[in-house]
């Protein structure tokens with residue numbers, strides 16, 4: 001078994017020396033469990049050995065926005081890719097530097113832009129002519145100069161799930177590559193804007209380097225033309241999107257190979273190369289720990305019913321992802337397969353059908369590879385409080401988010 005698919009769970013049911021059973025006893029289930037060492041290792045993996053230049057990393061906050069993880073990344077020297085005013089506040093609360101923030105998103109509100117201008121973020125990744133003009137107005141009225149890059153849509157197929165492909169012409173994202181030169185020319189004329197970069201982001205859970213290189217090839221003529229015209233470009237941002245290895249699709253390029261390939265294609269252009277990884281930094285560093293509530297056999301199917309559900313981890317229901325799962329309490333006896341489901345009142349609340357797992361009431365099941373887009377997409381659907389989160393660091397586990405209480409569920413409601 002390849003440890004990365006199992007988020008570091010060993011044959012004794014331990015993660016970095018801490019037993020999952022002890023975590024379930026101490027913190028209850030369902031419970032998100034993250035490993036600091038795995039996140040640091042994933043960061044480090046982006047460094048391509050033997051090269052003079054390295055990529056600059058901007059952690060995509062949406063993947064997992066817990067303050068403790070943001071602080072870990074800030075302390076490790078990464079910047080942050082944000083997509084909302086809420087994510088900006090989180091980064092600031094966690095101690096991230098405003099200058100290390102890049103702000104993506106197709107529909108930034110005036111209030112969000114104003115907050116980002118007020119703290120002087122590193123770069124606005126602008127996604128439309130209308131946004132460019134609005135940003136210029138708001139910056140001018142605030143008496144500041146906004147650093148901008150256009151998020152260019154390179155019309156590249158990232159070969160990923162249609163919901164998370166973003167770099168195709170028909171997607172809502174970015175400025176069409178054909179329209180970018182004119183919009184850059186406009187931006188260069190606006191005194192309240194400073195053009196600092198060119199950006200793109202083509203999708204997520206990408207399993208090959210070729211689409212990244214295709215995107216870069218499509219952007220480089222624009223970059224070269226802008227440099228030749230004297231635009232004060234400082235960076236080229238190739239976005240996030242590198243996939244993680246899963247049991248179904250174990251082969252993904254390494255982060256170092258991606259960095260190396262992109263740096264070498266960039267050549268000696270005087271630009272910082274930026275990436276905005278989310279999933280590849282936290283995905284396999286986290287798991288969702290749950291307990292078997294009941295089992296049942298019905299109409300030739302056998303069900304293993306967990307206390308975790310689609311509200312805790314929605315990716316199987318939303319993107320038809322089949323997670324890697326492990327019964328931590330007993331080895332698989334090879335006897336048949338089970339449908340692993342949650343308690344929510346929808347058939348879509350199924351983690352996997354026909355999964356090679358046996359189990360009994362009370363067993364602990366780890367749903368692995370859920371550190372990214374797990375908690376951050378969780379909801380309280382069915383009035384289920386969202387899970388607690390713990391971080392394992394230096395052989396110790398600490399609570400980094402309390403389990404929601406029932407009172408939390410209706411705290412904002414007005415009776």
Ligand code: LLP
Nearest residue numbers: 060104201204205240241276277278279373
């Ligand atoms: N930068 C931008 C502008 C993005 O939109 C995204 C992700 C990233 C970076 C980070 O991409 P990553 O390295 O994590 O692939 N909820 C979906 C994923 C949505 C990704 C959206 N954008 C999922 O669970 O698969």
